[in-house]
Amino acid sequence: MSATIAEKVFSQRCGRSVRAGEVVMAPVDAAMIHDITGPLAVRVFREMGGERVFDPERIIMLFDHQVPADSIPAAENHVFMRRFADEQGIHNYDLLEGVCHQVVMEKGRAAPGEIIVGTDSHTCTYGAAGAFATGIGSTDMGFVLKFGALYFRVPESIRIEVEGAFGRRVGAKDLILSLAGDIGADGATYMALEFTGDAMHTMNMAGRMTCANMAIEMGAKAGIVTPDAATWDYVAARRDIEPFDLAGDPDAEYRERRHYDVTDLAPQVAVPHNVDNVVDVGKVAGTKVDQVFIGSCTNGRYEDLAEAAEVLGNADRFADGVRVIVIPASRTEYLKALRGGLIERFVEAGALVEAPCCGPCMGGAFGLLAPGEVSLSTSNRNFRGRQGSAQASVYLSSPATAAASALYGEITDPREV
Ligand SMILES: CC(C)[C@H](C(=O)O)[C@@H](O)C(=O)O
Numbered sequence: 001m002s003a004t005i006a007e008k009v010f011s012q013r014c015g016r017s018v019r020a021g022e023v024v025m026a027p028v029d030a031a032m033i034h035d036i037t038g039p040l041a042v043r044v045f046r047e048m049g050g051e052r053v054f055d056p057e058r059i060i061m062l063f064d065h066q067v068p069a070d071s072i073p074a075a076e077n078h079v080f081m082r083r084f085a086d087e088q089g090i091h092n093y094d095l096l097e098g099v100c101h102q103v104v105m106e107k108g109r110a111a112p113g114e115i116i117v118g119t120d121s122h123t124c125t126y127g128a129a130g131a132f133a134t135g136i137g138s139t140d141m142g143f144v145l146k147f148g149a150l151y152f153r154v155p156e157s158i159r160i161e162v163e164g165a166f167g168r169r170v171g172a173k174d175l176i177l178s179l180a181g182d183i184g185a186d187g188a189t190y191m192a193l194e195f196t197g198d199a200m201h202t203m204n205m206a207g208r209m210t211c212a213n214m215a216i217e218m219g220a221k222a223g224i225v226t227p228d229a230a231t232w233d234y235v236a237a238r239r240d241i242e243p244f245d246l247a248g249d250p251d252a253e254y255r256e257r258r259h260y261d262v263t264d265l266a267p268q269v270a271v272p273h274n275v276d277n278v279v280d281v282g283k284v285a286g287t288k289v290d291q292v293f294i295g296s297c298t299n300g301r302y303e304d305l306a307e308a309a310e311v312l313g314n315a316d317r318f319a320d321g322v323r324v325i326v327i328p329a330s331r332t333e334y335l336k337a338l339r340g341g342l343i344e345r346f347v348e349a350g351a352l353v354e355a356p357c358c359g360p361c362m363g364g365a366f367g368l369l370a371p372g373e374v375s376l377s378t379s380n381r382n383f384r385g386r387q388g389s390a391q392a393s394v395y396l397s398s399p400a401t402a403a404a405s406a407l408y409g410e411i412t413d414p415r416e417v
């Protein structure tokens with residue numbers, strides 16, 4: 001029977017044919033908990049009478065939102081989670097590896113056809129590896145830690161076919177911002193986005209992670225990129241696995257089918273104060289910026305930093321008066337950037353390069369904005385107060401647009417640099 005990827009994943013994991021709309025109890029292949037939402041999940045696990053977690057090998061623990069501990073409560077959370085990891089035999093990446101969604105992918109903890117949950121809304125990022133990955137609440141995670149399974153309503157899917165070739169200094173972030181503007185912040189609520197088409201299959205894994213990461217910004221439960229050779233190469237380089245076919249059937253029942261051609265796509269910018277308030281960069285060019293943040297689970301990979309460095313070119317310095325914060329998404333990506341000379345390049349140009357963490361992304365640690373200030377950020381959310389003062393403004397863009405804007409101190413089309 002024809003089926004979407006989401007229906008195929010749940011049918012395989014439940015051992016019977018299931019359709020969108022059915023509520024099923026499905027096994028969980030991996031569960032991610034981090035420093036902010038993990039402690040409550042552990043407490044719920046204990047309240048449920050949990051003594052031993054379902055499988056310590058399938059639990060991924062790390063700290064990334066408030067690291068190094070930026071308050072005594074944050075430090076207490078870290079101690080609490082370390083003790084739980086020791087007690088349960090869970091491998092804890094601690095604060096050494098970086099942002100959860102980058103670490104899960106680069107450590108090979110996500111693979112096609114798996115069901116992965118995490119106590120973070122951007123867990124959908126692992127859809128780039130062909131997994132059905134979704135964020136859940138800490139209470140549900142307490143149940144998962146104990147039972148290794150969870151109730152899901154199998155989501156309907158929106159099939160998104162993307163074709164064409166990106167223009168110069170236009171890429172995955174511009175595509176996903178364009179989709180957010182098109183579909184709307186609640187246009188895919190509780191659905192799965194299923195990405196396919198030539199432009200997706202010529203996109204590198206970094207770009208696919210950027211797209212999957214922001215599925216939640218349209219309300220989607222998951223954002224799955226149809227696995228192909230690039231997917232299997234990426235996963236097989238990180239774990240033993242045998243490839244298999246996993247794709248939505250063209251005649252499966254989709255809630256919607258959308259078709260995009262990126263050939264003439266301009267760099268996109270999400271304008272305060274909503275992620276779906278998206279315009280071509282030309283509409284906001286010239287807007288003065290006080291801070292530019294290049295990083296986050298959306299755009300903190302080596303490829304993202306390289307995209308920014310390419311725009312920076314041989315320029316001596318970023319514009320006076322602009323604070324540029326660059327944060328590689330993980331230790332691995334940091335080392336790649338270091339060895340590739342990118343870190344030195346950013347520091348020479350006047351950037352603050354920080355250790356891998358979430359940083360200014362959610363205004364939880366450092367790099368906060370004062371009232372009236374303007375930030376251009378390569379992250380994924382820009383609601384009021386997201387990066388500090390509720391009277392500050394956050395624009396979202398690609399690394400290329402961020403770098404161009406940091407050079408001129410105002411939002412700038414990277415194609416004009
Ligand atoms: C802190 C965490 C619960 C939150 C999320 O789930 O998305 C954060 O990562 C964010 O980006 O706002």
Ligand code: SF4
Nearest residue numbers: 122296297358361362
């Ligand atoms: S980098 Fe930002 S979006 Fe990603 S997990 Fe951290 S706070 Fe959330």
